[in-house]
Amino acid sequence: MRVHRIIANLSVPDIEAARSFYEGFLGLGEEFSLGWVARFTSAEAGGCVQLVTADATSPEDxxxxxxxxxxESAYAEALRLGYEIVRPLTTEEWGVHRFLVRAPDGNVLNFVEHPN
Structure with a gap:
């Protein structure tokens, strides 16, 4: 498995209410939005954040x-190492292949592979 990018998922009660800060103040552009999650990215710097109200298909954010x-290899390795799987490997209806795993420190990470 090769990690391409790690993106912070910021919990927000309302994406639309937060939009003006991330677009207006930080100057980020919306890359995508599914209603419950939206990614805001800097075209120049490449930095980005995802705003999440609540994960649509996972029991935890x-x-x-x-x-x-x-x-798939990341999932197999997580299982081999005995990490807690919060959401099993799934192809979501919006196209991504993902699973969620709890790190030993308690944080939940979303491992994602986008379709080619």
Whole structure:
């Protein structure tokens, strides 16, 4: 597994209410929005954050999304190492292949592979 990018997932009660801060003040542009999650990115710097109200399909929200090149091998390794799987490996209806795992420190991470 190769990690391409790690994105902070910020918990917000309302994405629309938070939008003006991230777009207006920080100058980030919306990359995508699914209603419950939206990614805001700096085209120049490449930095980004995801705003999350509540994960639509997971029993728990994650603190970060880890974009990888082979999510199946990451899942197999997490199982082999005995980490708690919060949401099993799934292809979501919006196209991503992902699972959520609890790190030993208690944080939940969302491991994601985007379709090619």
């Amino acid at each position: 994650s603190v970060a999304s880890v974009l990888v090149d082979d999510v």
